[in-house]
Amino acid sequence: MSRIPVTNIIYESSKVTEEEALISTKSLSAYFGEKQALFEVNLNIPEKQVTAIIGPSGCGKSTFLRCLNRMHEVIGGTYTGSILFDRTDLRDINPVELRRRIGMVFQKPNPFPTMSIMNNVVAGLKLNGMRDKKLLKEIAEENLKKVGLWDEVKDNLNRSGASISGGQQQRLCIARTIALNPEVILMDEPTSALDPIATAKIEDLIYELKKEYTIIIVTHNMQQAARISDYTAFFYMGRLIEFDNTKKIFTNPSKKQTEEYISGRFG
Amino acid sequence: MEAELKNYKRRLKYRKAINLIVNSLTFIAALIAILPLLLIFYYTVSKGISRLNLEFFIEMPKPVGESGGGMANAIVGTLILVGIGGVIGLPVGIMSGIYLAEFGNNKFGQLLRFLTDVLSGVPSIVIGVVAYTIVVIPMEQFSALAGGVALAILMIPTITRTTEEMIKLVPHSYREAGLGLGIPKWKTSLFIVLRTAWKGIATGVLLGLSRAAGETAPLLFTALGNRFWSTNVFEPIASLTVYIYDYARAPFEDWNAQAWTAALVLIILISLLSLTFKIITRSKYKTN
Amino acid sequence: MYEKNRYADGKWKTDRGEINLIGKMKSVKKSVKSSRVYIGDLIYEKMTLIFAIIVFMMVILMGYEMYINSKMSIDKFGWNFLTETTWDPVEEIYGALPSIYGTLVSSFLALLMVVPLSLAVAIYLAESAPGWLEKPLSFMVELLAGVPSIVYGLWGIFVLVPWLREEVEPFLNEHFGFLPFFDGPMYGFGMLAAAIILSIMVLPIITSISRDIMKSVPSIQKEAALALGATKWEAIKIVLKNSKSGILGAIMLGLGRAIGETMAVTMVIGNRPIISESLFDPGYTMASIIANEFTEATTELYLSALIELALILFVITIIINIAARLLVWSLEKQWKRN
Secondary structure (H helix, E strand, C coil): CCCCCCCCCCCCCCCCCCCCEEEEEEEEEEEECCEEEEEEEEEEEECCCEEEEECCCCCCHHHHHHHHCCCCCCCCEEEEEEEEECCEEHHHECHHHHHHHEEEECCCCCCCCCCEHHHHHCHHHHCCCCCCHHHHHHHHHHHHHHCCCHHHHHHHCCCEHHHCCHHHHHHHHHHHHHCCCCCEEEEECCCCCCCHHHHHHHHHHHHHHCCCCEEEEECCCHHHHHHHCCEEEEEECCEEEEEEEHHHHHHCCCCHHHHHHHCCCCC | CHHHHHHHHHHHHHHHHHHHHHHHHHHHHHHHHHHHHHHHHHHHHHHHHHHCCHHHHHCCECCCCCCCECCHHHHHHHHHHHHHHHHHHHHHHHHHHHHHHHHCCCHHHHHHHHHHHHHCCCCHHHHHHHHHHHHHHHHCCCCHHHHHHHHHHHHHHHHHHHHHHHHHHCCHHHHHHHHHCCCCHHHHHHHHHHHHHHHHHHHHHHHHHHHHHCCCHHHCCCCCCCCCCCCCCCCCCCCHHHHHHHHHHCCCHHHHHHHHHHHHHHHHHHHHHHHHHHHHHCCCCCCC | CCCHHHHCCCEEECCCCEEECCCCCCCHHHCCECCCCCHHHHHHHHHHHHHHHHHHHHHHHHHHHHHHHCHHHHHHHCCHHHHCCCEECCCCEECCHHHHHHHHHHHHHHHHHHHHHHHHHHHHHHHHCCHHHHHHHHHHHHHHHHCCHHHHHHHHHHHHHHHHHHHHHHHHHHHHCCCHHHCCCCCCCCHHHHHHHHHHHHHHHHHHHHHHHHHCCCCHHHHHHHHCCCCHHHHHHHHHHHCHHHHHHHHHHHHHHHHHCCHHHHHHCCCCCCCCCCCCCCCCCHHHHHHHHHHHCCCHHHHHHHHHHHHHHHHHHHHHHHHHHHHHHHHHHHHHHC
């Protein structure tokens, strides 16, 4: 809690307009079969910022994230309304191509166990036909350096991706994602399975990455959202309750539900 | 009160005694169960080992009356038959297993799953009859091919279901990771999911192949058997198992002894098959 | 950032769009405007579907082929085929009853001998065996399942049959000879030998399936019983009660295996198409008639009758297997619900 600024300054609300947004959703409703998980969400996500999505479990925050790169459909979900990515409707973009431009990091580190650390980083490129070994190695090295993993694994590049620690695995997964040079990185509670030290490393990394990428992170950890994000969206029962800059949300939320959640009265 | 306690204690003693008896009985049952295995191994080794020499592997069977000789043709024949079975059975089994795991969440998938289960219970002799009707009758010839087809039908259900189950055991998160990297579904399935499941699938394949290598009934009237050297798939071909059958029933002691050696070789061959697969599938990477 | 000149414009062209290695793609217009199914995925699905259909057709074809090829016998004998007691290739009279009788008697006899034993072993492996013993024992039971049928037959001819002829059958005859089952000449080859060898072969199936079923019984009830002071055996009884239908399924799968077993039985049963009360007498099973006489079938009717036997065997084992799977499935479903 100590890192949440305690201050009397009233932070001004700052809205993101549709023109400024890299991704914007318009009355997005998502379903699993008959069950509706999201209700009419309108949200504009700014470019090269970290946007955190918070809310109690089951509030639809993961579903929202998964809609953005059409992973929601992989597990049989559907959605109505529209999602614009760089002003193009998501339905007009091939999902395979879309996922290269909107990468994703998952809750549990999931490096491919049958591939070496190096091949894990370049899996996306290799499986799309890149054969130039020297180039692949270069890319692997560069991305491992970006995530601060190079010095830790450079002597063991041929070991299985599953042989390193959980925190390292998660950074490997981030390296794997940014090796495709996406525009957006979606992170679905990337630190929930990690210890505090590994979490801190990932948070630092996110801070570095936002210079180049637009990051959307789902987290159940409010302090984390407060620490690393520029904007925060609060979801509750499948509805977007409030979206604003992070300081405003955490110091002076305009909705009562947000305030109650932030101050720990539920969730 | 005291009487009650006494009664209870007596009952407890009785219950504990029953428990002990049952425990010992089941243990004895386990010993009895493995007795035949030990007996069969003992006899196969002790009766078969005396003729287990190089001659057995490189020479052809001798005519009645001459002692010695080997079963080179039958060993090669068995390998060829299992090979043909594998060439036909593996693609069909693995591909249909992939279908069941990836796209089989529908009525057809349910039905197919059920049919493969049922097929795995169909006696091998019946499968031999089927291979006879679909290969031997049209070709008007007993052949290694017909035997191979029979073995293929026999191994398909095992391979199909193992493939499906092994793919389903791969955590969904790997699939998501692949798709999340913009890798097309089919490549994710083949190069990530299947690759992770490969070891388990290889085990299923091994099970199918070694079961096929030990089969006799489906070969009796498909591959038939051959006293001579043949590697032609359109001709009848010898196999270890059919040799054992013929030699075991023959009234010559010399042949009976050969049958035991052939049985020993068959068991060794099956064990080697599993050993080879274990080596092939051993992971390239050390994991902790 | 990697050097730009090393890969031209910094883009990696793939079969579907391109991956930007440098800089961001600014214009979405470049992207392929489609959300149709990826052609590779479609090919993949259809390819695997073709093989799935092959497997499906294979099962259908099996039944069809056997029906067509046994048509002559079916037309000639009709339902009498099942009740006729004569199997005489010389007179061209073919009746399946002796072999159906032999098949059923040898299989049920085998089950009678082996079910209690298998269940005891399964209980031991699932509930009481210490860890260091359970693994090797389970492995050995599985090994028993892996021994080829022909090796059982070989062992049967040279070890089991002489033993039966010289020790067991005289003993049984001496002490229980008043029963018709243990009367008559003692060949060694015969129904008793077949049943014994079948029981050995069926044991690993029943044992391993019922062990797995017992192990997957939800442990709450068992633990509750133990916590209330029940002895282990009393707790096991609860497990057994809960896995009844699954164990029945395991036994039926064993029955299916016994009915279709060919080589080992053919080698020890004596191969004579007669119906006799005595277990010492030779018999015949459907599978062993086919194995023995198929290559000798000189006339079309003879071959047709043999194929009809195979068809009957096919139908019987399918019915047994369906029933067994349904039993096991229903149990699993029931557990999943709870």
